[in-house]
Amino acid sequence: xxxxxxxxxxxxxxxxxxxxxxxxxxxxxxxxxxxxxxxxxxxxxxxxxxxxxxxxxxxxxxxxxxxxxxxxxxxxxxxxxxxxxxxxxxxxxxxxxxxxxxxxxxxxxxxxxxxxxxxxxxxxxxxxxxxxxxxxxxxxxxxxxxxxxxxxxxxxxxxxxxxxxxxxxxxxxxxxxxxxxxxxxxxxxxxxxxxxxxxxxxxxxxxxxxxxxxxxxxxxxxxxxxxxxxxxxxxxxxxxxxxxxxxxxxxxxxxxxxxxxxxxxxxxxxxxxxxxxxxxxxxxxxxxxxxxxxxxxxxxxxxxxxx
Amino acid sequence: xxxxxxxxxxxxxxxxxxxxxxxxxxxxxxxxxxxxxxxxxxxxxxxxxxxxxxxxxxxxxxxxxxxxxxxxxxxxxxxxxxxxxxxxxxxxxxxxxxxxxxxxxxxxxxxxxxxxxxxxxxxxxxxxxxxxxxxxxxxxxxxxxxxxxxxxxxxxxxxxxxxxxxxxxxxxxxxxxxxxxxxxxxxxxxxxxxxxxxxxxxxxxxxxxxxxxxxxxxxxxxxxxxxxxxxxxxxxxxxxxxxxxxxxxxxxxxxxxxxxxxxxxxxxxxxxxxxxxxxxxxxxxxxxxxxxxxxxxxxxxxxxxxxxxxxxxxxxxxxxxxxxxxxxxxxxxxxxxx
Amino acid sequence: xxxxxxxxxxxxxxxxxxxxxxxxxxxxxxxxxxxxxxxxxxxxxxxxxxxxxxxxxxxxxxxxxxxxxxxxxxxxxxxxxxxxxxxxxxxxxxxxxxxxxxxxxxxxxxxxxxxxxxxxxxxxxxxxxxxxxxxxxxxxxxxxxxxxxxxxxxxxxxxxxxxxxxxxxxxxxxxxxxxxxxxxxxxxxxxxxxxxxxxxxxxxxxxxxxxxxxxxxxxxxxxxxxxxxxxxxxxxxxxxxxxxxxxxxxxxxxxxxxxxxxxxxxxxxxxxxxxxxxxxxxxxxxxxxxxxxxxxxxxxxxxxxxxxxxxxxxxxxxxxxxxxxxxxxxxxxxx
Numbered sequence: 001x002x003x004x005x006x007x008x009x010x011x012x013x014x015x016x017x018x019x020x021x022x023x024x025x026x027x028x029x030x031x032x033x034x035x036x037x038x039x040x041x042x043x044x045x046x047x048x049x050x051x052x053x054x055x056x057x058x059x060x061x062x063x064x065x066x067x068x069x070x071x072x073x074x075x076x077x078x079x080x081x082x083x084x085x086x087x088x089x090x091x092x093x094x095x096x097x098x099x100x101x102x103x104x105x106x107x108x109x110x111x112x113x114x115x116x117x118x119x120x121x122x123x124x125x126x127x128x129x130x131x132x133x134x135x136x137x138x139x140x141x142x143x144x145x146x147x148x149x150x151x152x153x154x155x156x157x158x159x160x161x162x163x164x165x166x167x168x169x170x171x172x173x174x175x176x177x178x179x180x181x182x183x184x185x186x187x188x189x190x191x192x193x194x195x196x197x198x199x200x201x202x203x204x205x206x207x208x209x210x211x212x213x214x215x216x217x218x219x220x221x222x223x224x225x226x227x228x229x230x231x232x233x234x235x236x237x238x239x240x241x242x243x244x245x246x247x248x249x250x251x252x253x254x255x256x257x258x259x260x261x262x263x264x265x266x267x268x269x270x271x272x273x274x275x276x277x278x279x280x281x282x283x284x285x286x287x288x289x290x291x292x293x294x295x296x297x298x299x300x301x302x303x304x305x306x307x
Numbered sequence: 308x309x310x311x312x313x314x315x316x317x318x319x320x321x322x323x324x325x326x327x328x329x330x331x332x333x334x335x336x337x338x339x340x341x342x343x344x345x346x347x348x349x350x351x352x353x354x355x356x357x358x359x360x361x362x363x364x365x366x367x368x369x370x371x372x373x374x375x376x377x378x379x380x381x382x383x384x385x386x387x388x389x390x391x392x393x394x395x396x397x398x399x400x401x402x403x404x405x406x407x408x409x410x411x412x413x414x415x416x417x418x419x420x421x422x423x424x425x426x427x428x429x430x431x432x433x434x435x436x437x438x439x440x441x442x443x444x445x446x447x448x449x450x451x452x453x454x455x456x457x458x459x460x461x462x463x464x465x466x467x468x469x470x471x472x473x474x475x476x477x478x479x480x481x482x483x484x485x486x487x488x489x490x491x492x493x494x495x496x497x498x499x500x501x502x503x504x505x506x507x508x509x510x511x512x513x514x515x516x517x518x519x520x521x522x523x524x525x526x527x528x529x530x531x532x533x534x535x536x537x538x539x540x541x542x543x544x545x546x547x548x549x550x551x552x553x554x555x556x557x558x559x560x561x562x563x564x565x566x567x568x569x570x571x572x573x574x575x576x577x578x579x580x581x582x583x584x585x586x587x588x589x590x591x592x593x594x595x596x597x598x599x600x601x602x603x604x605x606x607x608x609x610x611x612x613x614x615x616x617x618x619x620x621x622x623x624x625x626x627x628x629x630x631x632x633x634x635x636x637x638x639x640x641x642x643x644x645x
Numbered sequence: 646x647x648x649x650x651x652x653x654x655x656x657x658x659x660x661x662x663x664x665x666x667x668x669x670x671x672x673x674x675x676x677x678x679x680x681x682x683x684x685x686x687x688x689x690x691x692x693x694x695x696x697x698x699x700x701x702x703x704x705x706x707x708x709x710x711x712x713x714x715x716x717x718x719x720x721x722x723x724x725x726x727x728x729x730x731x732x733x734x735x736x737x738x739x740x741x742x743x744x745x746x747x748x749x750x751x752x753x754x755x756x757x758x759x760x761x762x763x764x765x766x767x768x769x770x771x772x773x774x775x776x777x778x779x780x781x782x783x784x785x786x787x788x789x790x791x792x793x794x795x796x797x798x799x800x801x802x803x804x805x806x807x808x809x810x811x812x813x814x815x816x817x818x819x820x821x822x823x824x825x826x827x828x829x830x831x832x833x834x835x836x837x838x839x840x841x842x843x844x845x846x847x848x849x850x851x852x853x854x855x856x857x858x859x860x861x862x863x864x865x866x867x868x869x870x871x872x873x874x875x876x877x878x879x880x881x882x883x884x885x886x887x888x889x890x891x892x893x894x895x896x897x898x899x900x901x902x903x904x905x906x907x908x909x910x911x912x913x914x915x916x917x918x919x920x921x922x923x924x925x926x927x928x929x930x931x932x933x934x935x936x937x938x939x940x941x942x943x944x945x946x947x948x949x950x951x952x953x954x955x956x957x958x959x960x961x962x963x964x965x966x967x968x969x970x971x972x973x974x975x976x977x978x979x980x
Contacts, residue, residue, distance in 0.1 A: 069953070088952075089952050090952055091954050092955075094824055094825060094828050095835045095953075095955070097947070097951070097953070098836065099679065099947075100951070100952045102700060102701065102705070103678050114760070119836040122704065122705070125700065126700070134821070135821065192493070193492045193493040193500045194500075223819055224820075225616065225617055226492070226816070226817075227616060228492055228617070229340070229341070229369055229611060229618060230499070231340050231342065231370070235341075235616045250419055261368055261369075262364040263368075266361065399798065404801070448735075459733060459798075460733065460735065462797075462798065462801060463736060463797065463801075466740045467735055467740060467910065470740055471962065471969075473906075474907065475963075477827070477958070477962075478963060481831045481958075482959065487823070488820070488823055491823070494812065495809065495812040570809070571805070620816060622812070623812060623813045627806065627809065630803065630805065630809075633799075633802035634785050634799055637798045637802065638785070638788060638795070638799075
């Protein structure tokens with residue numbers, strides 16, 4: 001594995017090498033989870049194969065010709081619908097339709113190693129393909145796509161914009177909470193037959209960046225836990241809860257059952273009245289930079305802060 | 308048939324002992340979990356409930372319901388297995404093996420994921436209907452052909468029907484991926500998913516089916532001698548078999564509606580019971596119910612303490628406990644009229 | 646005279662089946678996101694096209710269609726051998742636990758190893774799983790030799806336990822792999838490339854002819870253990886070898902196509918339905934019918950709900966199951 005320094009060094013070397021040779025069309029070598037890919041000029045027909053990449057493409061104004069179906073609010077998440085509903089659908093994130101992609105005649109494909117490793121070779125034959133390691137790392141997605149699509153400046157601007165908002169949030173919330181900051185929070189999710197605590201992952205990373213703490217028991221390197229018994233409710237304990245879940249009667253029933261439980265009433269967040277229901281798309285399923293902003297909007301609102 | 312309890316008194320004593328065991332298991336099921344609760348607290352939680360005590364709350368709210376579910380589902384599955392073994396004359400018959408569980412699961416998954424059905428009443432009827440559908444299908448497939456019903460054919464037909472419903476369920480969940488993660492626990496059995504209030508409507512059905520089975524016990528014993536003999540003794544075998552089928556479907560369907568798909572209890576328990584009391588169904592039904600309840604309670608206690616705070620799906624526990632026993636029964640050998 | 650007539654009937658059937666398989670094959674290459682007329686497909690192969698379909702046909706559709714045929718054929722022959730061995734037309738690799746073993750291997754790999762070692766190891770994990778579980782079943786069924794009944798019963802029991810294991814792994818695997826595991830379990834040959842095909846090909850090339858070489862043993866075994874032994878067949882040895890062939894075919898097919906169910910059950914039925922008492926003919930029928938079913942299922946899976954490309958396994962069960970019940974009914978006197 002290359003560390004960041006080496007990564008940059010290799011890239012610089014590659015760039016120098018290429019610049020010294022090439023006189024005509026600008027060709028860039030982008031290093032990614034599956035190796036290196038050469039990309040010419042500024043791609044004009046891009047296909048994204050995971051949710052976070054479609055989101056980032058939108059943020060970077062990358063011209064999209066194909067996207068995969070969203071997990072819920074099918075086929076496109078509401079927050080992207082206005083701009084992306086005319087973009088061609090190329091199938092499920094788990095099995096995007098290769099013929100459909102090739103028919104679009106793209107000049108860049110953005111995919112995820114975790115989902116698409118086995119079709120990397122086929123995708124590369126359709127168009128230059130770059131792969132992010134996972135699907136929810138919004139920063140890495142933006143950086144990678146900035147490089148691949150020749151929009152590094154825009155990517156830096158987008159990330160910078162995010163950093164500034166995050167810094168503003170940290171400042172404001174610290175000022176408001178004073179001594180109590182940083183507070184310990186937990187991200188909870190209810191399903192039809194169980195409940196989950198998300199430790200790391202998309203929302204966890206963002207909350208981390210915003211300066212929130214996690215309870216000692218939640219500081220683990222796994223994605224989280226699935227809890228089936230209401231007896232486990234005390235495991236959830238934290239000073240504030242963010243709860244997301246799908247809009248479904250069965251899930252709503254589980255939520256009612258768990259939150260009506262006496263143990264639930266004993267939790268710190270419940271006693272402090274710091275239980276926030278948040279949007280499942282922005283907090284979990286979208287996994288992009290724009291959805292991170294939506295998360296942040298909701299946080300400003302919940303903590304009654306002025307931006 | 309060799310069995311160890313020959314006289315009435317020994318059977319009665321053993322029954323008392325098993326009942327004692329059942330009570331012990333139930334008490335432990337109330338006491339053991341993420342928070343261990345002393346036996347005196349369990350006693351107080353039941354008989355002098357204190358709203359302020361967290362321990363009492365845990366016992367009353369979560370453990371009581373899962374204890375009742377494990378007890379009811381374990382007992383029902385075991386009796387359903389015993390009745391199926393009598394009905395089919397096949398020692399390997401059981402609700403899980405013959406696809407009854409998977410049929411019920413299939414219909415419930417359709418209802419839950421596509422039509423958002425959450426009402427328990429409707430779920431119960433769907434579960435009954437699903438297990439009946441699967442049962443009839445197995446019976447139909449197995450009775451095809453000149454040689455009529457044979458044990459091996461029945462088991463294979465059961466496995467094929469299980470595979471059929473299983474792959475239907477799988478197909479539905481693959482197309483509707485979001486809902487998949489919502490029913491995984493339930494697909495593999497869970498006693499924690501339902502509140503006490505939700506399973507209450509099931510209990511009259513279960514009780515009714517078991518009383519029906521006990522009333523039929525004498526006829527089952529005659530049936531076991533052989534159908535021709537039974538007919539000679541003036542038995543209306545068709546009616547007996549239909550009533551047996553009704554009882555089986557209710558018991559298997561109820562257990563799925565309460566706790567999802569739990570395998571092997573229905574297969575293994577009747578054999579353990581037979582080891583004690585032989586093939587006398589008066590005793591066998593009672594023994595099966597109690598032993599089934601005890602085993603599922605033990606499996607459930609183990610399931611919740613192995614990887615705290617998470618839980619092993621209970622169907623996985625019973626499969627690991629039951630599979631070696633299944634292999635043992637097959638290896639010991641039995642009469643297969645294939 | 647009568648004998649010749651029968652042979653010619655069989656030849657005509659085989660010829661007809663090949664024709665039908667060829668038709669589905671061409672249709673598979675024709676249909677997709679963009680329709681290429683069958684005539685164009687044929688002229689493409691004859692080199693009369695300018696190569697405008699090189700990518701769509703040669704890279705995407707051809708390896709996938711060939712893979713579909715081979716996987717279907719392998720599962721079908723595997724099922725046929727099992728059914729002859731167990732003397733019951735309801736046996737198949739997915740019912741007696743071979744597929745389950747492969748699934749356990751594959752899901753374990755997918756959940757815990759693929760992130761570090763790449764997806765390439767998946768087929769080997771699946772084949773290993775199938776081999777280990779089959780060996781376990783065989784070992785447990787052994788009591789001074791393996792009887793067919795014990796084999797199938799223990800297989801069913803172990804299959805149930807392995808299913809539970811798979812469920813447990815899925816429940817506790819990282820959430821990001823859950824969906825992928827499930828897609829795998831359903832069975833899919835999505836994204837097959839030539840490399841996959843060439844890895845799988847040797848299994849088929851070796852084991853299907855090997856099965857063919859054993860057709861006499863199969864003929865004898867189908868008469869029942871006693872008769873076969875009286876006719877001088879070493880039952881245990883032949884059973885073991887045939888089981889090995891069956892496991893190799895099913896395990897490797899599942900390794901490259903996921904936990905496809907029902908083909909090993911249905912295709913041999915269709916083969917029997919066409920008549921043919923000798924296993925030499927039945928194997929050929931099985932290869933063709935199994936290959937056809939899976940080709941058709943995959944064709945439907947990737948075209949029925951465009952732009953969605955769904956796992957073929959969904960369609961195998963969807964079409965296969967009702968058909969299976971119908972066949973059982975039609976063939977009811979063969980039991």
